[in-house]
Amino acid sequence: MVSAESWIAVPVVVPLAAALLSFLVRRGSLFISLAAAIINVLAAAILVNQFFVSGPAQYAVGGWDPPLGISLRTDGPALIMLVLTGLTGVAISLYAWGYFSFRIDQPARAGRPEKQERFFWPLWMLQLTGLNGLFLSGDIFNIYVTLELIGVSAAGLAALSGKSASITAALRYLLVSLLGSMSYLLGVVFLYKTYGVLDLGLLQKMAGPTPGVIAALAVMSVGLLLKTAIFPMHFWLPPAHANALAPVSAILSGLVVKGSFFLLFRLWFDIFSPALPHTAFSLMGALGAGAILWGGIQALRQQRLKLLIAYSTISQLGYLLIAFPLAFTGGNSQTWSAVLFMASGHACAKIAMFMSAGTIMLHLGHDRIRELAGIRAYLPVTAFAYAAAGVNLMGLPPSGGFIGKWMMLIASLSTHQWLWALVLLAGSFLAVAYVFRVVEQLFVIPPDAPFIERHPRAGLLEWPALILALISLLMGLIAPYPLRLLDTGMAPQVVQVIGG
Amino acid sequence: MDSAMTIILTGFDLLLSATLLWLAWQLLRSTDIFKAIIFFICFGLLMAIAWVRMHAPDVALAEAAIGAGLTGPLFLAALRKMERKQKKERRFDPEEKRDNPDKRWQVRSREASPLMWIVAALTLCFAGLLIRTVWIIPRPLPGLAQQTAAHLGASGVDNAVTAVLLNFRGYDTMLEVMVLLLGAITIWSITHAPFPPRLPDTSPVQKSAVRLLLPLICLTGGYLVWQGAYQTGGAFQGGAVLSAALVLLLISDFLWLPDMHSLPLRMGMVLGPLVFLSMAVLGIITENALLRFPPEQAGAFLLFLEAACAISIGLSLAAFFAGGRPASDLREKPYQTDQPDTEKEGS
Numbered sequence: 001m002v003s004a005e006s007w008i009a010v011p012v013v014v015p016l017a018a019a020l021l022s023f024l025v026r027r028g029s030l031f032i033s034l035a036a037a038i039i040n041v042l043a044a045a046i047l048v049n050q051f052f053v054s055g056p057a058q059y060a061v062g063g064w065d066p067p068l069g070i071s072l073r074t075d076g077p078a079l080i081m082l083v084l085t086g087l088t089g090v091a092i093s094l095y096a097w098g099y100f101s102f103r104i105d106q107p108a109r110a111g112r113p114e115k116q117e118r119f120f121w122p123l124w125m126l127q128l129t130g131l132n133g134l135f136l137s138g139d140i141f142n143i144y145v146t147l148e149l150i151g152v153s154a155a156g157l158a159a160l161s162g163k164s165a166s167i168t169a170a171l172r173y174l175l176v177s178l179l180g181s182m183s184y185l186l187g188v189v190f191l192y193k194t195y196g197v198l199d200l201g202l203l204q205k206m207a208g209p210t211p212g213v214i215a216a217l218a219v220m221s222v223g224l225l226l227k228t229a230i231f232p233m234h235f236w237l238p239p240a241h242a243n244a245l246a247p248v249s250a251i252l253s254g255l256v257v258k259g260s261f262f263l264l265f266r267l268w269f270d271i272f273s274p275a276l277p278h279t280a281f282s283l284m285g286a287l288g289a290g291a292i293l294w295g296g297i298q299a300l301r302q303q304r305l306k307l308l309i310a311y312s313t314i315s316q317l318g319y320l321l322i323a324f325p326l327a328f329t330g331g332n333s334q335t336w337s338a339v340l341f342m343a344s345g346h347a348c349a350k351i352a353m354f355m356s357a358g359t360i361m362l363h364l365g366h367d368r369i370r371e372l373a374g375i376r377a378y379l380p381v382t383a384f385a386y387a388a389a390g391v392n393l394m395g396l397p398p399s400g401g402f403i404g405k406w407m408m409l410i411a412s413l414s415t416h417q418w419l420w421a422l423v424l425l426a427g428s429f430l431a432v433a434y435v436f437r438v439v440e441q442l443f444v445i446p447p448d449a450p451f452i453e454r455h456p457r458a459g460l461l462e463w464p465a466l467i468l469a470l471i472s473l474l475m476g477l478i479a480p481y482p483l484r485l486l487d488t489g490m491a492p493q494v495v496q497v498i499g500g
Numbered sequence: 501m502d503s504a505m506t507i508i509l510t511g512f513d514l515l516l517s518a519t520l521l522w523l524a525w526q527l528l529r530s531t532d533i534f535k536a537i538i539f540f541i542c543f544g545l546l547m548a549i550a551w552v553r554m555h556a557p558d559v560a561l562a563e564a565a566i567g568a569g570l571t572g573p574l575f576l577a578a579l580r581k582m583e584r585k586q587k588k589e590r591r592f593d594p595e596e597k598r599d600n601p602d603k604r605w606q607v608r609s610r611e612a613s614p615l616m617w618i619v620a621a622l623t624l625c626f627a628g629l630l631i632r633t634v635w636i637i638p639r640p641l642p643g644l645a646q647q648t649a650a651h652l653g654a655s656g657v658d659n660a661v662t663a664v665l666l667n668f669r670g671y672d673t674m675l676e677v678m679v680l681l682l683g684a685i686t687i688w689s690i691t692h693a694p695f696p697p698r699l700p701d702t703s704p705v706q707k708s709a710v711r712l713l714l715p716l717i718c719l720t721g722g723y724l725v726w727q728g729a730y731q732t733g734g735a736f737q738g739g740a741v742l743s744a745a746l747v748l749l750l751i752s753d754f755l756w757l758p759d760m761h762s763l764p765l766r767m768g769m770v771l772g773p774l775v776f777l778s779m780a781v782l783g784i785i786t787e788n789a790l791l792r793f794p795p796e797q798a799g800a801f802l803l804f805l806e807a808a809c810a811i812s813i814g815l816s817l818a819a820f821f822a823g824g825r826p827a828s829d830l831r832e833k834p835y836q837t838d839q840p841d842t843e844k845e846g847s
Contacts, residue, residue: 024774070669159689
């Protein structure tokens with residue numbers, strides 16, 4: 001009989017099977033992948049339920065306990081990311097369905113959208129496998145393998161549009177991502193040579209400030225910062241994200257960068273927090289501050305909608321790093337909740353924004369910000385989704401972004417770290433400016449606005465974006481539920497560090 | 501006697517290391533890409549010997565088959581493609597032809613700029629730091645070798661490397677096999693295999709040699725897979741050898757190759773991963789854990805698994821070399837004159 005514990009394997013196994021099948025049987029690939037995305041959400045819900053009943057779980061793959069074998073594990077942060085990926089995954093799959101049927105109906109070049117669709121599904125399902133595998137894995141080498149899955153499939157997705165600009169950007173993306181993975185792998189070697197184990201739980205018990213650990217963390221962090229596109233290592237992100245197909249941009253900007261960030265978070269706070277000096281945390285905060293300001297200013301200067309959204313991603317990722325010094329110096333576990341709130345709010349909002357931008361681009365044929373006026377007349381849902389997602393980026397209540405920023409502000413003021421508070425505020429003002437640059441265009445209907453026919457399938461393009469935007473907007477109201485996951489989910493050591 | 505042997509081996513090791521460094525330097529400073537590729541292949545072969553000296557025959561075999569054997573031809577194929585493209589461009593640009601009569605593809609030889617020196621200095625510092633860190637990690641180095649040896653009996657194979665790869669850490673290997681397939685899918689998604697649009701002019705000697713060699717290579721690949729249970733070998737090595745056979749086919753311009761259908765190829769590429777995944781799920785159903793094999797039949801399970809994976813690995817690696825999906829698969833229609841290609845593309 002299959003035991004209930006085995007549900008933990010479903011988020012990896014099901015998308016993987018869907019990827020193989022949708023590569024093999026092309027005609028049904030859409031429905032295979034959609035079904036897999038839905039099963040994935042159900043599995044995530046069941047895992048959350050199991051977590052509330054019996055607490056963090058560990059699962060030995062192959063029946064071999066660590067250190068010999070690999071373990072999968074669930075805890076609060078992993079489950080939050082899993083649910084987030086599952087929900088947005090279904091929305092992205094639905095959107096991609098609408099997107100490709102639109103493109104196939106009105107192809108710019110016959111045969112090309114079909115090709116893109118056929119290869120989108122296996123690549124996207126492998127991406128989902130990699131992300132779920134990363135969140136659930138309890139083994140640093142296994143995490144490297146999932147990073148490879150994520151990196152290669154992300155590059156493949158980015159190249160899917162077939163334009164030479166996107167292929168160039170995708171190749172650069174691939175090289176950067178491989179460099180990041182190699183750097184991470186070097187760190188894994190150091191850790192294995194120092195402690196002789198690869199399991200995260202065992203490493204957590206052993207870790208101390210030895211030279212091997214410091215060197216390992218340094219190279220791993222640089223690799224992961226590169227993959228997360230943290231300023232000043234962000235150069236590869238805007239061209240890769242802005243030149244990709246709309247569903248792909250949503251995946252890359254909303255989920256992929258969060259994967260490597262999540263790993264960074266795990267390493268710094270869950271596993272190796274006792275081994276790290278204070279200055280390291282301040283350095284991370286400084287990088288974050290740079291990212292917020294630079295990304296925001298660049299977003300203001302862009303003329304194309306998709307580039308603006310891509311630069312906004314760089315800016316928003318900076319917030320996640322500012323939380324490092326805040327959580328370390330006398331902050332509380334709330335700061336950590338704040339980070340996960342920011343990350344999930346941003347994921348939903350950014351995916352909704354790229355979806356809206358894609359819908360607009362499909363209908364108008366361009367994404368020049370100056371010429372967007374009048375969209376509201378025939379795509380009201382899309383215009384509203386964009387604005388609602390923008391509220392989250394600006395950090396107005398009751399969005400997830402507001403809760404996150406509020407918690408961080410409180411933490412920085414109560415520990416007298418005024419500088420971070422100033423950066424947080426400046427970033428919000430920049431966000432207001434770049435969101436309104438677009439929103440003011442969207443909601444104006446000039447008298448001479450051209451009439452554009454809505455596609456019959458436009459519902460599939462508009463509603464997933466709206467639902468995600470509303471989730472990000474109302475996340476503040478459901479805040480207690482995810483927080484409960486975190487309260488029980490933190491490893492005791494972490495609570496001690498950030499609580500005491 | 502023993503001490504004489506040690507001295508000879510130490511001398512050999514020193515010579516090997518010096519040659520490796522020299523080859524790496526030659527590779528980097530060569531302006532002719534063709535020459536650099538040859539250096540790269542030599543480097544890979546000597547590196548394989550170095551792995552043998554470090555008592556890692558499995559890594560050595562993989563390095564020889566993939567590092568030197570497959571990557572070298574991949575580079576050469578890429579170079580040929582670049583040259584073909586350059587030739588096409590030159591046809592429109594007769595000026596350049598006069599200036600640069602050398603047919604070979606050249607990298608600009610760069611002057612040593614201050615920036616380069618700074619980067620070099622930083623790299624050296626970084627390397628120094630890494631070496632120092634390795635130096636001060638306390639000895640003896642811990643590891644899992646003892647644990648592996650203790651559980652070897654329950655793994656179904658006698659070779660510790662195969663036991664770790666397929667049984668103890670089979671989950672890693674399952675995902676790695678997927679990464680390889682993912683690479684092939686990505687390459688297929690980008691373009692078609694660029695078969696030159698000309699009549700084959702392969703010499704008859706090459707063709708008959710390929711016909712004679714193919715069965716032998718396949719036999720070797722199969723033997724490596726089977727041997728993996730006892731000593732050095734396994735799916736990756738066997739698959740790499742199989743892919744060598746396919747690469748030979750690809751460069752011999754057999755007429756039926758460009759007309760290959762995509763479905764049988766896809767089936768072959770997916771076979772190994774699918775078998776791996778099914779076995780993983782079978783473990784959940786019968787043994788109550790993902791990827792757990794019943795200890796009595798583990799040996800047979802693993803052999804079946806490796807054979808299926810070797811076929812898929814061979815096909816996927818050959819797909820890397822072919823550089824795209826079959827010519828008839830998912831063709832884009834050419835531009836039509838009455839339907840201009842708008843900026844709508846690639847939103």
